[in-house]
Amino acid sequence: xxxxxxxxxxxxxxxxxxxxxxxxxxxxxxxxxxxxxxxxxxxxxxxxxxxxxxxxxxxxxxxxxxxxxxxxxxxxxxxxxxxxxxxxxxxxxxxxxxxxxxxxxxxxxxxxxxxxxxxxxxxxxxxxxxxxxxxxxxxxxxxxxxxxxxxxxxxxxxxxxxxxxxxxxxxxxxxxxxxxxxxxxxxxxxxxxxxxxxxxxx
Numbered sequence: 001x002x003x004x005x006x007x008x009x010x011x012x013x014x015x016x017x018x019x020x021x022x023x024x025x026x027x028x029x030x031x032x033x034x035x036x037x038x039x040x041x042x043x044x045x046x047x048x049x050x051x052x053x054x055x056x057x058x059x060x061x062x063x064x065x066x067x068x069x070x071x072x073x074x075x076x077x078x079x080x081x082x083x084x085x086x087x088x089x090x091x092x093x094x095x096x097x098x099x100x101x102x103x104x105x106x107x108x109x110x111x112x113x114x115x116x117x118x119x120x121x122x123x124x125x126x127x128x129x130x131x132x133x134x135x136x137x138x139x140x141x142x143x144x145x146x147x148x149x150x151x152x153x154x155x156x157x158x159x160x161x162x163x164x165x166x167x168x169x170x171x172x173x174x175x176x177x178x179x180x181x182x183x184x185x186x187x188x189x190x191x192x193x194x195x196x197x198x199x200x201x202x
Contacts, residue, residue: 103137
């Protein structure tokens with residue numbers, strides 16, 4: 001049975017992830033998991049704001065590497081499908097935690113998410129994959145990382161869906177004149193705490 005979290009409880013967890021307060025986040029997760037008689041992982045899956053963003057979205061968007069590690073650690077002994085669902089959970093605009101980390105240029109977080117199995121091929125509601133958002137926002141180190149990953153996959157003749165998705169994204173990374181991305185979307189700071197969406201419909 002899914003945990004019964006109030007809106008305030010979900011918002012509190014998401015706020016703690018956004019600010020990188022690992023101690024309070026751990027305390028809250030432990031308390032809620034005990035009350036609901038479920039795992040912390042199940043609490044994390046259930047905790048979403050009104051825009052369907054999760055704790056992972058917020059921690060990734062703000063570059064809190066240690067917090068992202070903490071969140072993922074709760075899935076270490078959970079079914080792989082459950083971990084994958086958390087990693088690739090889209091918000092209301094179709095963006096995943098990897099989209100937001102890429103948009104903001106947080107390379108260590110991007111690497112951790114990819115190495116943990118986050119899909120690089122999921123497109124948001126604007127048909128943009130994480131690589132696109134990094135490119136639109138001039139996050140060169142993140143773009144280079146994705147390009148290198150694509151090259152490594154090609155060299156290994158990896159024909160997995162993830163490899164094909166990244167290769168396709170690399171093929172589309174060429175910019176026109178920026179007409180597809182609103183300047184406000186490109187410049188708006190995730191760290192400000194705004195919960196408006198970047199790189200997608202409002």
